[in-house]
Amino acid sequence: GDSVTQMEGPVTLSEEAFLTINCTYTATGYPSLFWYVQYPGEGLQLLLKATKADDKGSNKGFEATYRKETTSFHLEKGSVQVSDSAVYFCALSRTGNQFYFGTGTSLTVIP
Amino acid sequence: NAGVTQTPKFRVLKTGQSMTLLCAQDMNHEYMYWYRQDPGMGLRLIHYSVGEGTTAKGEVPDGYNVSRLKKQNFLLGLESAAPSQTSVYFCASSFGGQAWDGYTFGSGTRLTVV
Numbered sequence: 001g002d003s004v005t006q007m008e009g010p011v012t013l014s015e016e017a018f019l020t021i022n023c024t025y026t027a028t029g030y031p032s033l034f035w036y037v038q039y040p041g042e043g044l045q046l047l048l049k050a051t052k053a054d055d056k057g058s059n060k061g062f063e064a065t066y067r068k069e070t071t072s073f074h075l076e077k078g079s080v081q082v083s084d085s086a087v088y089f090c091a092l093s094r095t096g097n098q099f100y101f102g103t104g105t106s107l108t109v110i111p
Numbered sequence: 112n113a114g115v116t117q118t119p120k121f122r123v124l125k126t127g128q129s130m131t132l133l134c135a136q137d138m139n140h141e142y143m144y145w146y147r148q149d150p151g152m153g154l155r156l157i158h159y160s161v162g163e164g165t166t167a168k169g170e171v172p173d174g175y176n177v178s179r180l181k182k183q184n185f186l187l188g189l190e191s192a193a194p195s196q197t198s199v200y201f202c203a204s205s206f207g208g209q210a211w212d213g214y215t216f217g218s219g220t221r222l223t224v225v
């Protein structure tokens with residue numbers, strides 16, 4: 001069945017460091033891929049998405065490229081800020097009405 | 112602030128007790144969902160609703176019941192709580208059935224069953 005695997009956390013980085021959070025997926029067909037972010041005390045919010053192979057989703061300085069050959073959708077940011085501290089979830093959907101979420105990766109950015 | 116509101120935010124139950132979690136949205140969304148999140152696991156769909164008066168089972172429905180009597184509200188009930196239901200519960204909503212622009216999530220309810 002469809003599933004998402006993302007790297008274990010927690011991740012702790014210094015401000016301005018480079019961030020990578022790995023995400024790989026298993027799915028039949030051609031799913032769309034998503035990154036959600038959950039800030040402390042809030043619900044999950046859609047951060048970015050990509051709907052087909054080689055698409056790059058981007059938002060707020062974060063980027064992820066849909067790599068079909070490696071079934072991956074790694075999240076990257078060149079220079080993290082304290083305000084990026086949150087839990088990040090990778091997710092996929094083939095139909096738009098059923099989503100499969102990863103376990104979440106907690107990121108803490110220290111000044 | 113428009114969005115999805117979950118109540119309560121925290122609750123501790125004794126085994127065998129019952130409770131209802133309330134989810135309310137003010138965006139006129141048709142679809143609503145209940146997920147649970149457990150350590151080391153992704154969010155798993157419990158039940159969902161495609162409109163007022165409808166409900167359907169998700170991936171892990173056992174031990175839960177739901178109702179959608181009003182379009183804006185989606186209730187999740189635990190009739191006889193068990194320690195295995197200790198989890199963080201998230202409600203979400205979307206305008207249509209194909210949520211390519213993502214769901215709107217509530218901030219979660221942390222439930223502990225002792």
